[in-house]
Amino acid sequence: MTTVSPEDIDRDALKRSGDSIVKRLILPISAALTVIFCLAPILWQLLTSFKVDADIAAIPNVYIPSRYTLDHYRALFERRPFFNYILNSAIVSIASTILALGLGAPAAYALARLKLQGERILLATILLVTLFPPILLFLGLLEVIRYLQLGNNYLALIIPYTAINLPLTILVMRSFFQQLPKDLEDAARVDGYNTGRMLLEIVLPITIPALVTTGILTFISAWNEFIFALTFITREDMKTVPVAGAQLGGASPFEVPYGPIAAATVLGTIPLVLLVLFFQRRIVQGLTAGAVKG
Amino acid sequence: MDKQLELVDLRKAYTPQIIPVKDVSLTVKQGEFLTLLGPSGCGKSTILRMIAGLEQPTSGKILIDGRDVSRLGPGDRNIAMVFQSYALYPHMTVRENIASGLKLRKTPPGEIQQRIHEVADFLGLHELMNRKPGQLSGGQRQRVAVARTLVRRPDVFLLDEPLSNLDALLREHVRAELKQLFQSQNAPVVYVTHDQTEAMTLSTKVALLNNGFLQQLDTPEGIYGNPANQFVAGFIGSPQMNFLRVLCDGKSAIVGNSLIPLPHGVTAPTEVVLGIRPEHVHLANSENEPTIHGQVFLVENLGMHNLVSIQVDSVQEPMKLRALMGMGERVSSGSSVKLGFSIESIHWFDATTGDRLSGAPAKAGVAKARYELSDLPSP
Ligand SMILES: Nc1ncnc2c1ncn2[C@@H]1O[C@H](COP(=O)(O)OP(=O)(O)OP(=O)(O)O)[C@@H](O)[C@H]1O
Numbered sequence: 001m002t003t004v005s006p007e008d009i010d011r012d013a014l015k016r017s018g019d020s021i022v023k024r025l026i027l028p029i030s031a032a033l034t035v036i037f038c039l040a041p042i043l044w045q046l047l048t049s050f051k052v053d054a055d056i057a058a059i060p061n062v063y064i065p066s067r068y069t070l071d072h073y074r075a076l077f078e079r080r081p082f083f084n085y086i087l088n089s090a091i092v093s094i095a096s097t098i099l100a101l102g103l104g105a106p107a108a109y110a111l112a113r114l115k116l117q118g119e120r121i122l123l124a125t126i127l128l129v130t131l132f133p134p135i136l137l138f139l140g141l142l143e144v145i146r147y148l149q150l151g152n153n154y155l156a157l158i159i160p161y162t163a164i165n166l167p168l169t170i171l172v173m174r175s176f177f178q179q180l181p182k183d184l185e186d187a188a189r190v191d192g193y194n195t196g197r198m199l200l201e202i203v204l205p206i207t208i209p210a211l212v213t214t215g216i217l218t219f220i221s222a223w224n225e226f227i228f229a230l231t232f233i234t235r236e237d238m239k240t241v242p243v244a245g246a247q248l249g250g251a252s253p254f255e256v257p258y259g260p261i262a263a264a265t266v267l268g269t270i271p272l273v274l275l276v277l278f279f280q281r282r283i284v285q286g287l288t289a290g291a292v293k294g
Numbered sequence: 295m296d297k298q299l300e301l302v303d304l305r306k307a308y309t310p311q312i313i314p315v316k317d318v319s320l321t322v323k324q325g326e327f328l329t330l331l332g333p334s335g336c337g338k339s340t341i342l343r344m345i346a347g348l349e350q351p352t353s354g355k356i357l358i359d360g361r362d363v364s365r366l367g368p369g370d371r372n373i374a375m376v377f378q379s380y381a382l383y384p385h386m387t388v389r390e391n392i393a394s395g396l397k398l399r400k401t402p403p404g405e406i407q408q409r410i411h412e413v414a415d416f417l418g419l420h421e422l423m424n425r426k427p428g429q430l431s432g433g434q435r436q437r438v439a440v441a442r443t444l445v446r447r448p449d450v451f452l453l454d455e456p457l458s459n460l461d462a463l464l465r466e467h468v469r470a471e472l473k474q475l476f477q478s479q480n481a482p483v484v485y486v487t488h489d490q491t492e493a494m495t496l497s498t499k500v501a502l503l504n505n506g507f508l509q510q511l512d513t514p515e516g517i518y519g520n521p522a523n524q525f526v527a528g529f530i531g532s533p534q535m536n537f538l539r540v541l542c543d544g545k546s547a548i549v550g551n552s553l554i555p556l557p558h559g560v561t562a563p564t565e566v567v568l569g570i571r572p573e574h575v576h577l578a579n580s581e582n583e584p585t586i587h588g589q590v591f592l593v594e595n596l597g598m599h600n601l602v603s604i605q606v607d608s609v610q611e612p613m614k615l616r617a618l619m620g621m622g623e624r625v626s627s628g629s630s631v632k633l634g635f636s637i638e639s640i641h642w643f644d645a646t647t648g649d650r651l652s653g654a655p656a657k658a659g660v661a662k663a664r665y666e667l668s669d670l671p672s673p
């Protein structure tokens with residue numbers, strides 16, 4: 001074709017304006033929608049935790065309340081040992097995180113660096129465990145706990161949490177160690193480090209970002225776990241936050257205490273948010289930068 | 295006491311089939327700079343890693359100053375190594391990186407300070423001392439890696455392709471720097487590269503490897519001028535040496551329309567390989583030289599020279615020849631040329647084994663071919 005028909009030009013122009021519409025309108029709108037979709041329940045809980053009871057119960061819904069109160073939070077600490085719950089959650093989560101990292105990282109290192117016999121079978125088994133729904137372990141585990149008389153003992157939670165998170169820790173850490181340049185360890189050996197010092201002084205510092213990342217995952221899953229915590233711990237002062245929050249009762253059996261539940265949810269989430277914010281720099285920062293060619 | 299590194303029948307077998315190093319023996323004396331040269335996968339790094347103790351030899355011995363270190367760990371051998379990737383500790387500053395080996399050996403802090411200062415002077419690292427490796431350019435990292443070895447004052451220096459991550463310009467610069475640097479060191483240096491220019495310029499000795507076998511151990515001049523076999527001849531020199539498969543009659547080979555005498559003491563096979571470097575082929579200008587006629591089919595401009603490819607007129611299988619000609623010699627694609635080369639610059643190789651046919655090249659004049667090539671029995 002030698003001449004350009006008007007339709008061609010129009011189509012081009014359309015396409016161009018289509019591009020800019022996508023860039024200027026659709027992209028920000030979809031981003032906003034995604035954010036709202038993800039954050040709405042949390043924002044709603046946050047809002048509810050500060051509303052007075054009348055506003056919570058009001059129909060139609062009060063979206064922007066005019067009165068705010070801290071009563072629900074005060075109630076959590078005055079009528080219940082909520083500080084205790086947080087402490088319990090913290091003990092259980094921190095202990096199982098440390099255990100999972102302490103057992104998982106060396107195992108992952110061995111799997112990544114040594115030529116083990118049956119390595120593939122081992123890995124397949126580990127992967128299988130991550131796919132296994134923990135709820136199916138529940139009844140058996142209950143028997144075990146009863147037999148070992150671990151009920152109402154932190155260990156009843158720490159051990160299962162560690163076990164459930166160990167496979168993922170191993171898999172993630174193993175792939176991290178695999179991409180760690182082996183030259184670094186060789187250089188350390190030539191420099192005169194023995195294996196122990198090499199692991200402690202060269203490998204460990206470089207591994208911290210990966211440890212933090214997997215550690216946070218373990219911590220969150222332990223912090224939020226419900227079923228085991230509900231069943232294996234019955235003593236009031238040893239309960240964890242999710243269980244305590246769910247068991248909050250109203251003044252009468254027919255009243256659902258939306259306000260305190262919302263406050264408990266917010267309080268239970270804050271440590272996780274703080275944790276992620278605090279370690280964010282460490283996660284993002286690639287500590288291996290500069291080890292090898294640039 | 296003289297520092298010296300000796301490898302005795304060193305062999306590494308990963309599996310019965312994968313044997314990257316096959317009975318390599320060599321000695322590097324004090325002040326010598328040995329380059330392990332060879333194509334990719336020929337076992338250079340494996341040899342270096344065995345010297346460092348990072349890999350256990352399957353058999354053979356490694357001696358440093360006459361002491362058998364084959365069973366010692368890498369930290370107990372007092373060797374220092376520059377890795378291809380530099381392998382600087384990313385969480386330590388440049389100073390800590392350089393000091394780490396000394397600290398582990400319980401060197402007194404005062405001496406560590408002094409040695410680091412010396413090395414930093416030497417390599418111009420003072421402004422970088424408190425930076426992390428992530429904040430350095432590739433060239434600076436390379437210098438830190440070298441500093442880390444120098445400061446140790448080891449019995450042997452090992453370097454595994456330390457220049458391969460630098461761009462071409464910087465590589466040339468650092469190469470010259472490395473040469474001066476290691477000239478001032480006493481300890482033997484073993485340097486791995488697959489770049490022949492690096493090998494030729496840096497080393498006092500070159501060990502050319504192929505497929506795990508040591509092909510030749512010689513000075514750079516020896517490797518270039520007296521290649522031990524066809525592989526060495528083809529590997530060293532750029533553009534590559536020309537190889538012509540030519541027929542023989544008793545004492546001479548028939549090349550083009552010339553008869554070229556074979557070296558003395560060679561029991562003549564029916565066929566030999568004639569090797570001639572492109573830089574030794576020129577337009578024929580003398581009656582006393584063997585000549586070859588051919589058609590130019592490609593002229594490549596290399597800046598200083600033209601690389602001319604010629605199809606040789608021949609009744610035997612078609613042969614190609616490449617010649618490096620000065621920009622003054624005007625040849626164009628498609629033209630007929632008459633090429634000459636001196637007998638001294640010819641290398642002879644056994645057509646079946648590829649080994650050099652020994653004997654000094656005979657200085658006799660060139661006889662004109664006594665018969666037409668078509669009379670010869672076909673091979
Ligand atoms: N751990 C290993 N297991 C089996 N084979 C190996 C192992 N390490 C190296 N090889 C083999 O040994 C041979 C030599 O390897 P090496 O690293 O020494 O080569 P190189 O000469 O340094 O090559 P390049 O120039 O590419 O670095 C290669 O064929 C390689 O596949």
Ligand SMILES: [Mg+2]
Nearest residue numbers: 338339340454
């Ligand atoms: Mg190599």
